Amino acid sequence: GNSVTQMEGPVTLSEEAFLTINCTYTATGYPSLFWYVQYPGEGLQLLLKATKADDKGSNKGFEATYRKETTSFHLEKGSVQVSDSAVYFCALIDLNNNNDMRFGAGTRLTVKP
């Protein structure tokens, strides 16, 4: 079956530090990949997405590249801010399997001033 594995948290960084959150996936088909962000007390919001191999999704300074050869979709940001503190979820959707959607366990990021 399909699954997503992302690095365990929590991750604590100082402001302006470089961020990487690793995400790898297993899929029977050719999925689309997503990163969602959940701010305290809120629902999940789409951060970025990539629908085919070598696509790069980007938004708000975050980037992730769809690497089919390594089945990965790592999230990066060059300089984090306190306002980036949130929980980040990697996810996939399998259009060949009734739009089956799978989420990683989530990684909590705390950015300190």
Add this chain to the structure above:
Amino acid sequence: EAQVTQNPRYLITVTGKKLTVTCSQNMNHEYMSWYRQDPGLGLRQIYYSMNVEVTDKGDVPEGYKVSRKEKRNFPLILESPSPNQTSLYFCASSLFRDREDRRGNEQFFGPGTRLTVL
């Protein structure tokens, strides 16, 4: 404004007392889904629906029921809640893409319902 709404946002109840959490979307989405979020487990799908009158079990359907009588609404029913159903619940909706459509169908999430079963 395009959105997914859930009610109630917070609920404390007792074991065995039937409850319903409502979910509504105004984006004309075919696909709707319920998840529960528990620490260390991420989001796990409870039930999903690909269109009106079409529902199917997700990964953790035991103890839950759903219905999809209208396109916009997808209520989650707990007939006899138990303490292990204490969790944060999210409803989500999206367009239903077929396998040839690579645009991706990101899900739009409601704000969540925090349920405590005593």
